[in-house]
Amino acid sequence: MIDIKFLRENPDVVRASQKGRGENVEIVDQIIAADERKRAALTEFETLRQEQNVLSKSVGAAKGDEKTALLANAKELADKVKAADTKRAELEEEAKKLLLQLSNLLDTEAPIGGEEDFVTLEHVGTPRDFAKDGFEPRDHVELGKLLGAIDTERGAKVAGSRSYYLTGVGALLEFALVNYAIQSALKNGFSPVIPPVLVNPAAMEGTGFLGQAAENVYRIEKDDVYLVGTSEVPLAAMHMDEILPAEKLPLRYAGYSSCFRREAGTYGKDTRGIIRVHQFDKVEMFSFCKPEEAKEEHKRLLQWEKDFLTAMEIPFRVIDVASGDLGSSAVRKFDIEAWIPTQDAYREVTSTSNCTEFQARRLNIRYKDADGTKAIATLNGTLVAIPRMIVAILENHQNADGTVNVPAALQPFLGMKKFELV
RNA sequence: GGAGGACUCGCAUAGCGGCCGAGUGCACCGGUCUUGAAAACCGGCAAGGGAAACCUUCGUGGGUUCAAAUCCCACGUCCUCCGCCA
Numbered sequence: 478m479i480d481i482k483f484l485r486e487n488p489d490v491v492r493a494s495q496k497g498r499g500e501n502v503e504i505v506d507q508i509i510a511a512d513e514r515k516r517a518a519l520t521e522f523e524t525l526r527q528e529q530n531v532l533s534k535s536v537g538a539a540k541g542d543e544k545t546a547l548l549a550n551a552k553e554l555a556d557k558v559k560a561a562d563t564k565r566a567e568l569e570e571e572a573k574k575l576l577l578q579l580s581n582l583l584d585t586e587a588p589i590g591g592e593e594d595f596v597t598l599e600h601v602g603t604p605r606d607f608a609k610d611g612f613e614p615r616d617h618v619e620l621g622k623l624l625g626a627i628d629t630e631r632g633a634k635v636a637g638s639r640s641y642y643l644t645g646v647g648a649l650l651e652f653a654l655v656n657y658a659i660q661s662a663l664k665n666g667f668s669p670v671i672p673p674v675l676v677n678p679a680a681m682e683g684t685g686f687l688g689q690a691a692e693n694v695y696r697i698e699k700d701d702v703y704l705v706g707t708s709e710v711p712l713a714a715m716h717m718d719e720i721l722p723a724e725k726l727p728l729r730y731a732g733y734s735s736c737f738r739r740e741a742g743t744y745g746k747d748t749r750g751i752i753r754v755h756q757f758d759k760v761e762m763f764s765f766c767k768p769e770e771a772k773e774e775h776k777r778l779l780q781w782e783k784d785f786l787t788a789m790e791i792p793f794r795v796i797d798v799a800s801g802d803l804g805s806s807a808v809r810k811f812d813i814e815a816w817i818p819t820q821d822a823y824r825e826v827t828s829t830s831n832c833t834e835f836q837a838r839r840l841n842i843r844y845k846d847a848d849g850t851k852a853i854a855t856l857n858g859t860l861v862a863i864p865r866m867i868v869a870i871l872e873n874h875q876n877a878d879g880t881v882n883v884p885a886a887l888q889p890f891l892g893m894k895k896f897e898l899v
Numbered sequence: 900g901g902a903g904g905a906c907u908c909g910c911a912u913a914g915c916g917g918c919c920g921a922g923u924g925c926a927c928c929g930g931u932c933u934u935g936a937a938a939a940c941c942g943g944c945a946a947g948g949g950a951a952a953c954c955u956u957c958g959u960g961g962g963u964u965c966a967a968a969u970c971c972c973a974c975g976u977c978c979u980c981c982g983c984c985a
Contacts, residue, residue, distance in 0.1 A: 523954045530954090533966045537917040551965030720946085843946095850946080 581835040584809035594799035602792030616819040625899035653890035662731035672711035680714035683840040708732035712763040723846035727766035751864040771854040778858035829858030
């Protein structure tokens with residue numbers, strides 16, 4: 478949710494942002510109109526209410542005939558107040574509904590365009606030349622089978638498509654990745670958190686996942702709860718309706734949780750293997766900071782993501798995601814894409830978004846300093862999403878015989894230097 | 900799943916249908932006093948909207964009433980007991 482005051486004063490900036498995203502521009506004027514109607518109704522209600530308060534007080538003090546007369550008056554006024562209140566509530570609801578549809582203001586530095594219009598910021602590492610190594614790389618499904626690490630067939634049998642078992646060294650690799658991730662997060666000032674993955678509508682709504690992304694969210698209707706697609710949801714909502722003291726900022730959480738995604742509308746996309754699955758575990762970074770520090774914090778999150786990939790010894794590139802491909806909360810987003818040899822392509826493994834005050838305003842999270850209480854900024858970034866990282870590690874570090882070398886950083890956590898064939 | 904109790908400004912509490920947006924204690928902030936601190940004393944201290952008057956908020960939502968923190972209903976959360984259970 479953007480600041481309605483800002484919108485009133487700078488409608489052109491908001492229109493330009495909507496246009497840049499390829500989203501509804503007229504809605505800006507609809508919001509302004511609805512806001513005016515709302516404020517008129519509010520003023521009317523408040524005037525009547527004030528009258529009623531005064532009259533009510535005199536009723537209490539009056540006696541006899543005077544009281545009877547006042548009561549008749551008051552009754553009539555009460556009906557008017559009720560009507561005005563109903564109208565006010567309706568118009569407020571309408572104005573809010575419209576405002577909630579509006580996306581966050583684009584960062585002026587974000588590239589404009591659609592999915593293909595991203596800007597590559599840098600390449601780190603060089604894709605390995607398998608021809609020079611003298612063998613054809615196996616994909617992660619085949620390697621996973623050879624190592625007894627991934628079982629997609631039984632996953633499908635038990636849980637349907639896009640499901641899998643991590644077994645043996647696959648399971649151990651997850652633990653190692655998580656432990657390494659948490660250890661580095663601790664070094665960078667994050668508090669470790671294991672959040673709930675089953676959340677109420679307020680948390681889901683507040684983080685903006687019931688908008689365009691709603692079709693990818695699992696809902697448990699009977700109990701009116703949702704399964705989160707990322708721990709960003711419970712981490713952001715953790716401080717819902719709270720006022721945080723300025724001296725505690727930036728407040729950084731590293732959440733480890735399972736993530737659930739329906740992957741609706743992705744038929745035929747990444748059907749092989751574990752690149753796109755319904756359930757996976759992830760360590761997510763989440764920051765609450767002052768709005769003026771958000772850009773810097775965003776760069777830090779990106780740096781920590783890069784550090785992780787570097788430690789895994791995987792070649793990658795960093796892209797500045799274009800406006801049309803941003804989530805509605807994000808003003809700017811950087812993705813890290815790891816080199817996947819058998820796809821001959823860079824594929825997204827982590828992503829970090831600056832949501833400025835947009836998410837916090839919906840969740841009613843503020844901070845307080847000497848000047849008063851203000852909306853806080855929120856940012857999120859993936860430290861490690863397990864399946865995609867496993868894909869990258871297996872494919873990039875494989876040997877001709879199907880064994881896989883363990884990156885040095887993970888060796889202490891795994892107690893092995895190589896994954897052997899089973 | 901069943902039975903009972905509770906939910907008020909950071910914490911603990913007071914609160915008769917109108918004099919309650921709400922008292923008190925603790926904590927916190929500022930000041931006086933003190934060499935400094937403590938104590939004592941004085942003042943401030945929930946949030947949102949509004950230039951202000953003022954309006955809204957006593958778990959949430961509805962209802963009764965001229966008027967609701969206070970009465971009624973539903974839901975939520977917490978606590979106690981019983982049942983089931985990793």
